[in-house]
Amino acid sequence: MTSIEDRWLKLAPVRVGWLGMEWRRFEREITMAFDEAVERGVLDRRYEFLFEDDAGLPQGTAKGGVESYRRLVEAGCLAVVGANYTDSAMALAQYANESQVPLISMAGTDAFHGEYCFRMGNGDVGGDPALIVNWLKREGHSRVAVLAPWSPIGEEYFRFFRQECRRLGVSVAAVEMVDNATTTDELTAKFRVLRDSGADALAWLGYGGLVVSGAVREALDKLGWDPPRIMTTAFMQYIWGFEQLEGWVGIDQWCPENPRMHRFHARFVARYGEDPWMWPNAIPGLAYDMAAVVAEALHRATVLTGPGVKEGLERIRFMPAVTGGPNTHIAGGPYDHQMFKGDWLHYGRIRDGVLEFAGLYESTDDY
Template identity: 35%
Template sequence: MRTVDPVRVGILIDYVAETATPAALIQSVFAFVARELREQGVLERDVEFVTEAVKGLPEGSFRAVRDAYYRLVDAGCVAAFGPYISENGAPLREDVENLAEVPILTVAGTETMLGEWVFGLPAGSMEEEPIIMAQVAWYDGCRSAGLVYEDSLIGHEYLRSARAACAALGIRVTGEVAVMQVEQEKRAAMAQLAEHKPDAILHVGFGLGLLGINKALAELGWMPRRYTTTAFEMASGNAMWRNEIAGWIGLDQYDERNEVARDFFKRYNAATGSTEVYYLPALWYDVGRMLLTAVATARPLTGRGVKEALERIKMMPAATGAPGTRMRFGKFIRHGWVGSEFLVARRVLDDASAIVMHGTIEGLVPPAG
């Protein structure tokens, strides 16, 4: 009997934490998706996942990410997931586009990364997250805010959007302070914002700039409402991060009301023995289905064939976000989420014991326009 070679798909990990990398979870969920598609008769060939895990920006280098991408190309991958950090994805776009051979699907939030060969299911959005944050803060009764932004590519993208979002709602910005995209002392920055005592603090950035803010505010004896981006998701399953952002309200991609997500976790946890139920496995499930559906339907099975197959995927129900969120691409569509609630607001309880859906003050209506 003739053997059929597996098709190769790349996984490019560009953020390696000191304690662990997400490679094992991504590989597990992608393999689960591949098995289901094989059982359904959608995917005809086995899939071999080729993983490159490197330390990219903000704590490593972009060159490591660029070199990892070319190694995946040389390994014969017809498509790749990653990178997922915007500081790495934005400059990598030029290499991917110039090569015009292997498409990538990213969860990075910057739209500057998207292109003919670069598709996105962003884990947030520099353009949209501040709009949602400002709306939630407004509903919570906040009419003034201090902005904390990380001094980085995405921090400045977020800041521009946060200013516009606050202005659109009539939220007065009382001050702006920059923090480094690495852990540092935050008391001086928080003291600067505290001079005007705004109703809220809005933090925008990758997330490492959150470390130490609660401590600094406690030392100052000032604890206003606090809002952040999808950096909030680092608290999922991580006790250290829950303690760091106890009392914060942030944006998440998991919504327990989503039946697609519930059905996925029931099947995946039964198959793997996992008990975890949070945003990340659901996000990798959505990314894996989009990527492997394109691989399965590519004609021919080349990088260009996968790119064109991604463009044909329409209205796939998503496990990510609120009920009704869907996914699709197109010839001039590279942002894959369909629906206004692919992000939802959640809150870490003040004692850091749990993360819950965030309720807002009833009876408030945002201003027109």
């Protein structure tokens, strides 16, 4: 055994926590990111992953999520990744800040913030509406009907949406509210109201539970209504099946114009002998990026403690990203914990049961 190998084995491994049942599905992606960090010399010691499936809300309780996070902290995790639903992240923010162990989440809400809260959003409650209204304007739609599922971020989405409509001169013709208990018949009735409002496009603002269940497609089919339509990053629920989203444009993070996405895919196939689950879609690359960020933060940490890893996250600059468009990169700062920069959100479309890239953001303003 060489002296380097001997030293490696004598060093205690760093522990990283993964909070939420989804991480079992993407364990290969996060392991690949850490193994590559070891191979490149970025990570100079062994690592251990600890998993807690119960991230709390919305499927469980806030108490359950808090207890899961605390178990990971008490087990010695230097960072926790997860609490990816907005509800869960909002409930955990206080405890992450109190525990001084960074929590890195895919949540998109502005309500998840603080000294130890970091976002690598699977969407953004302000950014999604900005891109949606931009698309409406560019496509020539001047009156939009809105279906706004009730959720903790529903009002946040709608506030930004109205702001962008005012800015770009798009009128809101009608608004209907639903929740995950809404039946297909009730949803059909609400779509009828929206159709009869005289709107020339439909926007969905919120979560995607009714989309995944097939209720949205069934309701539209019942009405025979096939409007131009666009949704928030609930669109990325295509990971559970493309057919439910037939005909929709949505905010996405899988971009074939990003060469790093292709290289990630090639390395994954070389390592594991198959495509990531449900490829092509954005989430495997996002999982990889989140893991790679933790490895980079450990490399940059002033000391291997929660506060040290926090400083490591804040020292990242211009880190290449698999997620998003070709100009997406990752960076932090002492007062900047929204870590994706550049064209990290763009447009996708489902047509004939296939995911298509539908373009990057382009300003509608003429300067």
